[in-house]
Amino acid sequence: MTVLAPPPRLGDHFGGRLGFLGLALAYALLVAACVVSLLAENELSLGRNPLANLVKTAGEFARPSFVDVWFGNPQLEYRSDDGNLLRVENRQEVERNHLAALAEATWTTIRIATLGSLLGAILALPLAVLTARNLSAPRPLAWLAKGLLDVTRSIHTLVFGLVLVGIVGLGPTAGILAIALHSLGSYGKLFAESIETLDMAAINAVRSVGAGPVQVFFNAIWPAVLPQFVSSHLYIWEFNIRDSTILGIIGAGGLGLLISEATSLFQWGRLSTVLLVVFLLVTTFDALSRRIRKALL
Protein backbone atom coordinates (compact mmCIF):
# COMPACT_ATOMS: atom_id res chain seq x y z
CA MET A 1 0.00 0.00 0.00
CA THR A 2 1.41 3.34 -0.96
CA VAL A 3 1.21 5.98 1.71
CA LEU A 4 -0.47 9.14 0.53
CA ALA A 5 0.65 12.45 1.94
CA PRO A 6 -2.02 13.73 4.30
CA PRO A 7 -4.21 16.26 2.54
CA PRO A 8 -3.74 19.85 3.71
CA ARG A 9 -6.22 20.41 6.46
CA LEU A 10 -8.41 23.44 6.92
CA GLY A 11 -6.77 24.07 10.27
CA ASP A 12 -3.37 24.53 8.66
CA HIS A 13 -4.48 27.70 6.92
CA PHE A 14 -6.93 29.06 9.47
CA GLY A 15 -4.97 28.37 12.62
CA GLY A 16 -4.20 30.93 15.27
CA ARG A 17 -6.20 33.73 16.79
CA LEU A 18 -6.13 35.86 13.64
CA GLY A 19 -7.42 32.98 11.55
CA PHE A 20 -10.27 32.41 13.99
CA LEU A 21 -11.20 36.09 13.88
CA GLY A 22 -11.21 35.94 10.09
CA LEU A 23 -13.47 32.90 10.13
CA ALA A 24 -15.84 34.57 12.60
CA LEU A 25 -15.96 37.66 10.39
CA ALA A 26 -16.72 35.56 7.32
CA TYR A 27 -19.53 33.82 9.20
CA ALA A 28 -21.02 37.15 10.35
CA LEU A 29 -20.91 38.41 6.75
CA LEU A 30 -22.74 35.29 5.53
CA VAL A 31 -25.49 35.68 8.14
CA ALA A 32 -25.86 39.38 7.29
CA ALA A 33 -26.06 38.59 3.58
CA CYS A 34 -28.83 36.03 4.21
CA VAL A 35 -30.90 38.41 6.35
CA VAL A 36 -30.44 41.48 4.15
CA SER A 37 -31.21 39.72 0.88
CA LEU A 38 -34.35 38.08 2.30
CA LEU A 39 -35.51 41.45 3.64
CA ALA A 40 -34.83 43.04 0.25
CA GLU A 41 -36.99 40.39 -1.42
CA ASN A 42 -39.64 41.05 1.20
CA GLU A 43 -39.71 37.37 2.20
CA LEU A 44 -39.21 37.86 5.92
CA SER A 45 -42.82 38.58 6.80
CA LEU A 46 -44.85 36.74 9.46
CA GLY A 47 -48.11 36.79 7.54
CA ARG A 48 -51.14 38.97 8.08
CA ASN A 49 -52.25 37.93 11.52
CA PRO A 50 -49.59 35.83 13.18
CA LEU A 51 -50.67 36.22 16.79
CA ALA A 52 -54.32 35.29 16.30
CA ASN A 53 -53.34 32.36 14.06
CA LEU A 54 -50.88 31.14 16.65
CA VAL A 55 -53.46 31.28 19.44
CA LYS A 56 -56.05 29.48 17.31
CA THR A 57 -53.64 26.73 16.21
CA ALA A 58 -52.23 26.27 19.67
CA GLY A 59 -55.74 26.02 21.07
CA GLU A 60 -56.65 23.25 18.65
CA PHE A 61 -53.36 21.49 19.33
CA ALA A 62 -54.09 21.58 23.04
CA ARG A 63 -57.22 19.50 22.45
CA PRO A 64 -56.00 16.32 20.70
CA SER A 65 -58.73 14.63 18.69
CA PHE A 66 -58.62 11.33 20.63
CA VAL A 67 -60.27 13.06 23.58
CA ASP A 68 -63.47 12.98 21.54
CA VAL A 69 -63.62 9.20 21.91
CA TRP A 70 -64.96 9.86 25.39
CA PHE A 71 -66.11 13.48 25.33
CA GLY A 72 -67.27 13.91 21.73
CA ASN A 73 -70.81 14.80 20.88
CA PRO A 74 -72.60 11.53 19.98
CA GLN A 75 -75.22 13.44 18.01
CA LEU A 76 -73.38 16.24 16.22
CA GLU A 77 -75.83 17.82 13.80
CA TYR A 78 -74.71 19.41 10.59
CA ARG A 79 -77.18 22.01 9.30
CA SER A 80 -77.19 24.14 6.20
CA ASP A 81 -77.34 27.93 6.52
CA ASP A 82 -81.11 27.99 6.36
CA GLY A 83 -81.41 25.52 9.20
CA ASN A 84 -82.11 22.25 7.36
CA LEU A 85 -80.61 19.17 9.05
CA LEU A 86 -78.00 17.73 6.67
CA ARG A 87 -76.74 14.77 8.67
CA VAL A 88 -76.03 13.61 12.19
CA GLU A 89 -72.59 12.41 13.13
CA ASN A 90 -71.43 10.37 16.15
CA ARG A 91 -68.14 12.12 16.98
CA GLN A 92 -67.15 9.32 19.36
CA GLU A 93 -67.44 6.71 16.65
CA VAL A 94 -65.61 8.83 14.07
CA GLU A 95 -62.68 9.36 16.40
CA ARG A 96 -62.69 5.71 17.38
CA ASN A 97 -62.33 4.81 13.71
CA HIS A 98 -59.55 7.35 13.36
CA LEU A 99 -57.70 5.82 16.29
CA ALA A 100 -57.98 2.38 14.68
CA ALA A 101 -56.52 3.79 11.45
CA LEU A 102 -53.78 5.44 13.50
CA ALA A 103 -52.88 2.15 15.16
CA GLU A 104 -52.66 0.44 11.80
CA ALA A 105 -50.51 3.25 10.38
CA THR A 106 -48.20 3.01 13.40
CA TRP A 107 -47.82 -0.70 12.84
CA THR A 108 -47.05 -0.03 9.16
CA THR A 109 -44.40 2.52 10.14
CA ILE A 110 -42.77 0.03 12.52
CA ARG A 111 -42.83 -2.61 9.80
CA ILE A 112 -41.26 -0.25 7.25
CA ALA A 113 -38.48 0.80 9.63
CA THR A 114 -37.78 -2.76 10.79
CA LEU A 115 -37.66 -4.42 7.39
CA GLY A 116 -35.91 -1.46 5.78
CA SER A 117 -33.20 -1.47 8.46
CA LEU A 118 -32.69 -5.22 8.21
CA LEU A 119 -32.47 -5.06 4.41
CA GLY A 120 -30.02 -2.15 4.62
CA ALA A 121 -27.85 -4.02 7.14
CA ILE A 122 -27.75 -7.15 4.99
CA LEU A 123 -26.89 -5.19 1.85
CA ALA A 124 -24.22 -3.18 3.72
CA LEU A 125 -22.34 -6.19 5.11
CA PRO A 126 -20.46 -7.19 1.92
CA LEU A 127 -19.74 -3.52 1.15
CA ALA A 128 -18.33 -3.05 4.67
CA VAL A 129 -16.08 -6.09 4.22
CA LEU A 130 -14.84 -4.57 0.95
CA THR A 131 -14.16 -1.14 2.45
CA ALA A 132 -12.58 -2.23 5.77
CA ARG A 133 -8.95 -1.18 5.43
CA ASN A 134 -7.45 -4.05 7.44
CA LEU A 135 -8.97 -6.70 5.18
CA SER A 136 -7.34 -5.07 2.10
CA ALA A 137 -9.85 -6.01 -0.57
CA PRO A 138 -8.80 -5.32 -4.20
CA ARG A 139 -8.41 -1.56 -4.59
CA PRO A 140 -10.93 -0.90 -7.43
CA LEU A 141 -13.58 -2.95 -5.64
CA ALA A 142 -12.93 -1.09 -2.39
CA TRP A 143 -13.28 2.27 -4.14
CA LEU A 144 -16.46 1.18 -5.86
CA ALA A 145 -17.97 0.01 -2.57
CA LYS A 146 -16.91 3.17 -0.77
CA GLY A 147 -18.35 5.33 -3.55
CA LEU A 148 -21.62 3.45 -3.40
CA LEU A 149 -21.82 3.91 0.37
CA ASP A 150 -21.06 7.64 0.12
CA VAL A 151 -23.67 8.20 -2.61
CA THR A 152 -26.45 6.36 -0.76
CA ARG A 153 -25.66 8.19 2.45
CA SER A 154 -25.86 11.58 0.76
CA ILE A 155 -29.28 11.02 -0.83
CA HIS A 156 -32.17 11.68 1.54
CA THR A 157 -34.71 8.98 2.33
CA LEU A 158 -37.50 11.16 0.94
CA VAL A 159 -35.73 11.48 -2.41
CA PHE A 160 -35.26 7.72 -2.59
CA GLY A 161 -38.91 7.35 -1.61
CA LEU A 162 -40.17 9.68 -4.35
CA VAL A 163 -38.17 7.86 -6.99
CA LEU A 164 -39.18 4.44 -5.69
CA VAL A 165 -42.88 5.30 -5.51
CA GLY A 166 -42.58 5.92 -9.25
CA ILE A 167 -40.97 2.52 -9.73
CA VAL A 168 -42.75 0.09 -7.38
CA GLY A 169 -45.92 2.11 -6.81
CA LEU A 170 -47.51 3.59 -3.70
CA GLY A 171 -47.29 1.70 -0.43
CA PRO A 172 -44.90 0.30 2.15
CA THR A 173 -42.65 -1.46 -0.37
CA ALA A 174 -41.35 1.87 -1.59
CA GLY A 175 -40.82 2.95 2.03
CA ILE A 176 -38.91 -0.20 2.94
CA LEU A 177 -36.62 0.13 -0.07
CA ALA A 178 -36.07 3.86 0.54
CA ILE A 179 -35.10 3.25 4.18
CA ALA A 180 -32.84 0.36 3.18
CA LEU A 181 -31.04 2.33 0.47
CA HIS A 182 -30.46 5.41 2.57
CA SER A 183 -29.31 3.59 5.72
CA LEU A 184 -27.04 1.37 3.61
CA GLY A 185 -24.40 4.08 3.71
CA SER A 186 -24.48 4.53 7.48
CA TYR A 187 -24.50 0.78 8.08
CA GLY A 188 -21.56 0.25 5.76
CA LYS A 189 -19.52 2.90 7.50
CA LEU A 190 -20.24 1.66 11.03
CA PHE A 191 -19.72 -2.01 10.11
CA ALA A 192 -16.42 -1.25 8.39
CA GLU A 193 -15.26 0.65 11.46
CA SER A 194 -16.00 -2.25 13.79
CA ILE A 195 -14.17 -4.62 11.44
CA GLU A 196 -11.20 -2.24 11.44
CA THR A 197 -10.96 -2.33 15.24
CA LEU A 198 -10.55 -6.13 15.27
CA ASP A 199 -7.58 -7.20 17.40
CA MET A 200 -5.50 -9.10 14.82
CA ALA A 201 -3.00 -10.15 17.51
CA ALA A 202 -5.73 -11.90 19.50
CA ILE A 203 -6.83 -13.65 16.32
CA ASN A 204 -3.26 -14.84 15.77
CA ALA A 205 -3.13 -16.02 19.38
CA VAL A 206 -6.18 -18.21 18.78
CA ARG A 207 -4.64 -19.50 15.56
CA SER A 208 -1.46 -20.31 17.46
CA VAL A 209 -3.14 -23.05 19.50
CA GLY A 210 -3.89 -24.83 16.25
CA ALA A 211 -7.48 -23.71 15.74
CA GLY A 212 -8.97 -24.08 12.27
CA PRO A 213 -10.46 -21.17 10.32
CA VAL A 214 -14.03 -21.89 11.46
CA GLN A 215 -12.91 -22.14 15.08
CA VAL A 216 -10.96 -18.88 14.74
CA PHE A 217 -14.05 -17.19 13.31
CA PHE A 218 -16.35 -18.33 16.12
CA ASN A 219 -13.89 -17.85 18.98
CA ALA A 220 -12.05 -14.66 18.03
CA ILE A 221 -13.83 -12.73 15.27
CA TRP A 222 -17.51 -13.37 16.04
CA PRO A 223 -17.42 -12.40 19.76
CA ALA A 224 -15.47 -9.23 18.93
CA VAL A 225 -17.61 -8.04 16.04
CA LEU A 226 -21.13 -9.22 16.87
CA PRO A 227 -21.92 -6.85 19.77
CA GLN A 228 -20.74 -3.88 17.72
CA PHE A 229 -22.83 -4.98 14.74
CA VAL A 230 -25.91 -5.38 16.91
CA SER A 231 -25.28 -2.02 18.53
CA SER A 232 -24.94 -0.26 15.16
CA HIS A 233 -28.05 -2.03 13.94
CA LEU A 234 -30.12 -0.86 16.91
CA TYR A 235 -28.81 2.68 16.52
CA ILE A 236 -29.78 2.96 12.87
CA TRP A 237 -33.04 1.09 13.41
CA GLU A 238 -33.94 3.68 16.04
CA PHE A 239 -33.04 6.43 13.59
CA ASN A 240 -35.17 4.79 10.89
CA ILE A 241 -38.23 4.63 13.15
CA ARG A 242 -38.01 8.43 13.29
CA ASP A 243 -37.33 8.66 9.57
CA SER A 244 -40.17 6.39 8.48
CA THR A 245 -42.84 8.43 10.27
CA ILE A 246 -42.46 11.05 7.55
CA LEU A 247 -42.41 8.67 4.57
CA GLY A 248 -46.21 8.51 4.30
CA ILE A 249 -46.26 12.13 3.15
CA ILE A 250 -44.93 11.01 -0.23
CA GLY A 251 -47.28 8.04 -0.34
CA ALA A 252 -44.98 5.38 0.99
CA GLY A 253 -47.33 4.28 3.76
CA GLY A 254 -47.46 4.68 7.51
CA LEU A 255 -48.02 7.57 9.91
CA GLY A 256 -46.88 10.20 7.42
CA LEU A 257 -50.06 9.66 5.44
CA LEU A 258 -52.14 10.70 8.46
CA ILE A 259 -49.84 13.67 9.06
CA SER A 260 -50.27 14.93 5.51
CA GLU A 261 -54.04 14.32 5.72
CA ALA A 262 -54.35 16.31 8.94
CA THR A 263 -52.19 19.20 7.71
CA SER A 264 -54.00 19.45 4.37
CA LEU A 265 -57.34 19.77 6.18
CA PHE A 266 -55.96 22.03 8.93
CA GLN A 267 -57.16 19.50 11.52
CA TRP A 268 -54.68 20.44 14.21
CA GLY A 269 -56.40 18.28 16.80
CA ARG A 270 -55.87 15.22 14.61
CA LEU A 271 -52.25 16.23 13.95
CA SER A 272 -51.74 16.61 17.67
CA THR A 273 -52.93 13.03 18.21
CA VAL A 274 -50.66 11.67 15.47
CA LEU A 275 -47.63 13.58 16.76
CA LEU A 276 -48.30 12.30 20.26
CA VAL A 277 -48.14 8.76 18.92
CA VAL A 278 -44.92 9.54 17.02
CA PHE A 279 -43.41 10.98 20.17
CA LEU A 280 -44.33 7.94 22.26
CA LEU A 281 -43.09 5.54 19.59
CA VAL A 282 -39.75 7.26 19.14
CA THR A 283 -38.99 7.77 22.83
CA THR A 284 -39.96 4.20 23.71
CA PHE A 285 -37.77 2.79 21.01
CA ASP A 286 -34.91 5.17 21.89
CA ALA A 287 -34.97 4.12 25.51
CA LEU A 288 -35.16 0.43 24.64
CA SER A 289 -32.35 0.55 22.12
CA ARG A 290 -30.13 2.66 24.37
CA ARG A 291 -30.55 0.21 27.21
CA ILE A 292 -29.79 -2.80 25.00
CA ARG A 293 -26.76 -1.10 23.45
CA LYS A 294 -25.39 -0.24 26.88
CA ALA A 295 -25.79 -3.84 27.99
CA LEU A 296 -23.91 -5.04 24.93
CA LEU A 297 -20.77 -2.95 25.44
Next chain:
Amino acid sequence: MNAAPSSAAIALKSLACSAGDRTLLAIDELVVAEGERVAIVGHNGAGKTTLLRLLSGFMPPAQGTAEVLGRALEEPLPAAELRLLRQEVGQVLQGLHLVARLSALENVLIGSLGRVTGWRSWTRCYPPPEVASAETSLHAVGLLAHARTRADRLSGGEKQKVAIARLLMQRPRLILADEPTAALDPSAAAEVCHLLVKAARQATLITVVHNPALLPLLAERVIGLRHGQIAFDLPLARVSDQELGDLYRPDGGTEHRLWQAPSSTPSAIRSVAFR
Protein backbone atom coordinates in the same frame (compact mmCIF):
# COMPACT_ATOMS: atom_id res chain seq x y z
CA MET B 1 23.44 -30.49 23.47
CA ASN B 2 24.79 -33.56 21.74
CA ALA B 3 21.47 -35.31 22.00
CA ALA B 4 20.41 -37.54 19.12
CA PRO B 5 18.16 -35.77 16.58
CA SER B 6 15.28 -38.06 17.41
CA SER B 7 14.99 -36.69 20.93
CA ALA B 8 15.59 -33.10 19.86
CA ALA B 9 12.72 -30.68 20.25
CA ILE B 10 14.34 -28.36 17.73
CA ALA B 11 16.99 -28.99 15.13
CA LEU B 12 18.04 -26.23 12.75
CA LYS B 13 20.76 -26.62 10.12
CA SER B 14 22.27 -23.96 7.84
CA LEU B 15 19.05 -22.08 8.11
CA ALA B 16 18.18 -18.65 6.74
CA CYS B 17 15.06 -16.51 7.01
CA SER B 18 14.60 -13.36 5.02
CA ALA B 19 12.08 -10.63 4.38
CA GLY B 20 12.53 -9.17 0.93
CA ASP B 21 16.29 -8.96 0.40
CA ARG B 22 17.03 -8.58 4.10
CA THR B 23 18.33 -11.60 5.94
CA LEU B 24 16.68 -11.75 9.34
CA LEU B 25 18.17 -14.97 10.60
CA ALA B 26 21.15 -17.11 9.61
CA ILE B 27 21.90 -20.06 11.85
CA ASP B 28 24.49 -22.73 11.08
CA GLU B 29 23.31 -25.25 13.59
CA LEU B 30 21.09 -25.24 16.61
CA VAL B 31 19.83 -28.24 18.53
CA VAL B 32 17.60 -28.03 21.56
CA ALA B 33 16.91 -31.30 23.37
CA GLU B 34 13.49 -32.07 24.75
CA GLY B 35 12.93 -30.73 28.22
CA GLU B 36 15.61 -28.05 27.95
CA ARG B 37 15.05 -24.50 29.20
CA VAL B 38 16.60 -22.04 26.81
CA ALA B 39 16.66 -18.26 26.94
CA ILE B 40 17.31 -16.16 23.86
CA VAL B 41 18.86 -12.75 24.37
CA GLY B 42 19.86 -10.07 21.89
CA HIS B 43 19.29 -6.48 20.85
CA ASN B 44 16.17 -5.32 19.04
CA GLY B 45 16.12 -6.68 15.51
CA ALA B 46 18.59 -9.45 16.31
CA GLY B 47 16.14 -12.05 15.03
CA LYS B 48 14.69 -13.33 18.29
CA THR B 49 11.06 -12.90 17.32
CA THR B 50 11.81 -14.17 13.81
CA LEU B 51 13.21 -17.34 15.35
CA LEU B 52 10.05 -17.86 17.39
CA ARG B 53 7.81 -17.16 14.40
CA LEU B 54 9.77 -19.72 12.42
CA LEU B 55 9.43 -22.34 15.16
CA SER B 56 5.67 -21.82 15.44
CA GLY B 57 5.18 -22.15 11.70
CA PHE B 58 4.10 -18.55 11.14
CA MET B 59 7.12 -17.96 8.87
CA PRO B 60 8.67 -20.47 6.47
CA PRO B 61 12.48 -20.73 6.24
CA ALA B 62 14.06 -19.33 3.07
CA GLN B 63 16.71 -22.04 3.01
CA GLY B 64 18.17 -24.81 5.14
CA THR B 65 16.40 -27.39 7.24
CA ALA B 66 14.34 -26.86 10.35
CA GLU B 67 12.84 -29.62 12.42
CA VAL B 68 10.42 -28.88 15.23
CA LEU B 69 9.15 -31.78 17.34
CA GLY B 70 10.11 -34.17 14.57
CA ARG B 71 8.28 -32.22 11.85
CA ALA B 72 10.30 -30.76 9.01
CA LEU B 73 9.45 -27.15 8.19
CA GLU B 74 11.35 -26.83 4.91
CA GLU B 75 8.37 -26.04 2.75
CA PRO B 76 5.25 -24.17 3.72
CA LEU B 77 3.30 -26.86 5.52
CA PRO B 78 -0.19 -27.82 4.43
CA ALA B 79 -2.78 -26.15 6.64
CA ALA B 80 -3.80 -29.35 8.46
CA GLU B 81 -0.19 -30.29 9.21
CA LEU B 82 0.55 -26.76 10.42
CA ARG B 83 -2.42 -26.91 12.76
CA LEU B 84 -1.17 -30.19 14.24
CA LEU B 85 2.21 -28.58 14.84
CA ARG B 86 0.66 -25.52 16.48
CA GLN B 87 -1.35 -27.72 18.82
CA GLU B 88 1.94 -29.00 20.21
CA VAL B 89 3.65 -25.61 20.29
CA GLY B 90 2.34 -23.30 22.99
CA GLN B 91 2.99 -19.59 22.68
CA VAL B 92 3.02 -16.73 25.13
CA LEU B 93 3.41 -13.50 23.26
CA GLN B 94 4.78 -10.07 23.99
CA GLY B 95 1.42 -8.35 23.97
CA LEU B 96 -1.31 -9.76 26.15
CA HIS B 97 -3.22 -11.46 23.42
CA LEU B 98 -6.52 -12.55 24.86
CA VAL B 99 -9.87 -12.28 23.14
CA ALA B 100 -11.11 -9.15 24.88
CA ARG B 101 -14.82 -9.88 25.01
CA LEU B 102 -14.59 -13.45 26.26
CA SER B 103 -14.31 -14.34 29.94
CA ALA B 104 -11.06 -15.53 31.47
CA LEU B 105 -12.42 -19.08 31.53
CA GLU B 106 -13.41 -18.97 27.85
CA ASN B 107 -9.96 -17.65 26.98
CA VAL B 108 -8.40 -20.57 28.81
CA LEU B 109 -10.73 -22.97 27.00
CA ILE B 110 -9.39 -21.66 23.68
CA GLY B 111 -6.31 -23.71 24.57
CA SER B 112 -8.35 -26.85 24.04
CA LEU B 113 -9.46 -25.97 20.51
CA GLY B 114 -6.95 -28.45 19.13
CA ARG B 115 -8.81 -31.31 20.84
CA VAL B 116 -12.38 -30.03 20.80
CA THR B 117 -13.87 -29.91 17.33
CA GLY B 118 -17.22 -29.47 15.61
CA TRP B 119 -20.21 -27.56 16.92
CA ARG B 120 -18.97 -27.52 20.50
CA SER B 121 -15.98 -25.42 19.51
CA TRP B 122 -18.15 -23.11 17.39
CA THR B 123 -20.76 -22.39 20.04
CA ARG B 124 -18.24 -22.34 22.91
CA CYS B 125 -20.16 -25.18 24.63
CA TYR B 126 -17.08 -27.06 25.71
CA PRO B 127 -17.42 -30.61 27.11
CA PRO B 128 -17.57 -30.62 30.93
CA PRO B 129 -14.20 -32.39 31.43
CA GLU B 130 -12.49 -29.60 29.45
CA VAL B 131 -14.28 -26.94 31.49
CA ALA B 132 -13.18 -28.66 34.70
CA SER B 133 -9.62 -28.82 33.45
CA ALA B 134 -9.76 -25.13 32.46
CA GLU B 135 -10.88 -24.30 35.98
CA THR B 136 -7.96 -26.32 37.33
CA SER B 137 -5.61 -24.35 35.09
CA LEU B 138 -7.04 -21.04 36.28
CA HIS B 139 -6.69 -22.25 39.86
CA ALA B 140 -3.03 -23.08 39.17
CA VAL B 141 -2.34 -19.45 38.25
CA GLY B 142 -4.48 -18.21 41.14
CA LEU B 143 -7.25 -16.66 39.08
CA LEU B 144 -10.17 -19.03 39.65
CA ALA B 145 -12.07 -16.20 41.35
CA HIS B 146 -11.91 -14.25 38.08
CA ALA B 147 -13.14 -17.10 35.87
CA ARG B 148 -16.24 -15.17 34.77
CA THR B 149 -14.47 -11.81 34.47
CA ARG B 150 -14.13 -10.52 30.93
CA ALA B 151 -10.55 -10.49 29.67
CA ASP B 152 -10.54 -6.73 29.03
CA ARG B 153 -11.36 -6.09 32.69
CA LEU B 154 -8.23 -7.90 33.93
CA SER B 155 -4.95 -6.20 34.78
CA GLY B 156 -1.81 -6.76 32.71
CA GLY B 157 -0.36 -9.34 35.08
CA GLU B 158 -3.67 -11.18 35.31
CA LYS B 159 -3.95 -11.28 31.53
CA GLN B 160 -0.53 -12.83 31.20
CA LYS B 161 -1.47 -15.39 33.86
CA VAL B 162 -4.61 -16.24 31.90
CA ALA B 163 -2.37 -16.70 28.84
CA ILE B 164 -0.28 -19.14 30.88
CA ALA B 165 -3.43 -20.96 32.04
CA ARG B 166 -4.35 -21.25 28.36
CA LEU B 167 -0.92 -22.79 27.85
CA LEU B 168 -1.57 -25.29 30.65
CA MET B 169 -4.84 -26.14 28.93
CA GLN B 170 -3.13 -26.66 25.59
CA ARG B 171 -0.56 -29.11 27.09
CA PRO B 172 2.09 -28.39 24.45
CA ARG B 173 5.41 -30.20 24.11
CA LEU B 174 7.24 -27.01 23.21
CA ILE B 175 6.59 -23.58 24.71
CA LEU B 176 7.71 -20.40 22.99
CA ALA B 177 7.51 -17.26 25.07
CA ASP B 178 8.30 -13.89 23.50
CA GLU B 179 9.17 -11.43 26.28
CA PRO B 180 6.31 -12.71 28.42
CA THR B 181 7.04 -10.14 31.11
CA ALA B 182 7.54 -7.06 28.91
CA ALA B 183 4.36 -5.35 30.08
CA LEU B 184 4.65 -6.26 33.76
CA ASP B 185 6.12 -4.73 36.89
CA PRO B 186 9.07 -6.57 38.49
CA SER B 187 7.13 -8.56 41.09
CA ALA B 188 4.47 -9.64 38.60
CA ALA B 189 7.28 -10.50 36.16
CA ALA B 190 8.92 -12.86 38.64
CA GLU B 191 5.57 -14.49 39.45
CA VAL B 192 4.75 -15.00 35.79
CA CYS B 193 8.19 -16.51 35.21
CA HIS B 194 7.65 -19.01 38.01
CA LEU B 195 4.27 -19.97 36.60
CA LEU B 196 5.73 -20.29 33.13
CA VAL B 197 8.45 -22.67 34.32
CA LYS B 198 5.85 -24.64 36.24
CA ALA B 199 3.70 -24.87 33.13
CA ALA B 200 6.71 -26.09 31.17
CA ARG B 201 7.54 -28.89 33.56
CA GLN B 202 6.82 -31.52 30.94
CA ALA B 203 7.83 -29.45 27.93
CA THR B 204 10.70 -27.67 26.28
CA LEU B 205 10.75 -23.98 27.10
CA ILE B 206 12.24 -21.30 24.88
CA THR B 207 11.97 -17.74 26.15
CA VAL B 208 13.04 -14.43 24.69
CA VAL B 209 14.32 -12.38 27.60
CA HIS B 210 15.38 -8.76 27.82
CA ASN B 211 15.86 -8.59 31.54
CA PRO B 212 19.01 -10.50 32.64
CA ALA B 213 17.72 -10.61 36.19
CA LEU B 214 15.09 -13.09 35.02
CA LEU B 215 17.57 -15.43 33.32
CA PRO B 216 18.14 -17.65 36.38
CA LEU B 217 14.39 -18.11 36.75
CA LEU B 218 13.76 -19.13 33.19
CA ALA B 219 16.74 -20.88 31.71
CA GLU B 220 19.64 -23.25 32.11
CA ARG B 221 21.07 -22.39 28.71
CA VAL B 222 21.41 -18.96 27.11
CA ILE B 223 21.70 -18.23 23.43
CA GLY B 224 22.81 -14.77 22.36
CA LEU B 225 21.68 -13.55 18.95
CA ARG B 226 23.40 -10.69 17.14
CA HIS B 227 22.37 -9.58 13.64
CA GLY B 228 20.51 -12.84 13.08
CA GLN B 229 23.48 -15.02 14.02
CA ILE B 230 24.31 -16.94 17.13
CA ALA B 231 26.87 -14.91 19.08
CA PHE B 232 27.17 -17.33 21.98
CA ASP B 233 25.49 -20.46 23.27
CA LEU B 234 26.41 -21.14 26.88
CA PRO B 235 25.08 -22.77 30.02
CA LEU B 236 23.63 -20.20 32.37
CA ALA B 237 26.47 -20.53 34.89
CA ARG B 238 29.01 -19.41 32.31
CA VAL B 239 27.13 -16.40 31.03
CA SER B 240 28.80 -13.32 32.41
CA ASP B 241 27.95 -9.67 32.27
CA GLN B 242 30.76 -9.34 29.74
CA GLU B 243 28.93 -11.44 27.14
CA LEU B 244 25.66 -9.68 27.72
CA GLY B 245 27.36 -6.29 27.50
CA ASP B 246 29.01 -7.25 24.20
CA LEU B 247 25.71 -8.44 22.87
CA TYR B 248 23.85 -5.23 23.54
CA ARG B 249 26.71 -2.95 22.49
CA PRO B 250 25.70 -0.91 19.46
CA ASP B 251 27.36 -1.48 16.12
CA GLY B 252 29.78 1.40 15.82
CA GLY B 253 32.19 -0.20 18.29
CA THR B 254 33.97 2.31 20.46
CA GLU B 255 33.49 5.65 18.77
CA HIS B 256 29.71 5.90 18.47
CA ARG B 257 28.39 4.28 21.58
CA LEU B 258 25.27 5.29 23.35
CA TRP B 259 26.62 4.15 26.69
CA GLN B 260 30.00 3.82 28.28
CA ALA B 261 30.90 0.24 29.03
CA PRO B 262 31.27 0.16 32.78
CA SER B 263 34.41 -1.71 33.62
CA SER B 264 33.64 -3.23 36.95
CA THR B 265 30.04 -2.77 38.00
CA PRO B 266 27.88 -5.55 36.71
CA SER B 267 24.75 -3.96 38.10
CA ALA B 268 25.22 -1.02 35.76
CA ILE B 269 25.23 -3.34 32.79
CA ARG B 270 22.15 -4.91 34.16
CA SER B 271 20.34 -1.63 34.20
CA VAL B 272 21.40 -0.93 30.64
CA ALA B 273 20.29 -4.33 29.48
CA PHE B 274 16.98 -3.62 31.13
CA ARG B 275 15.99 -1.28 28.38
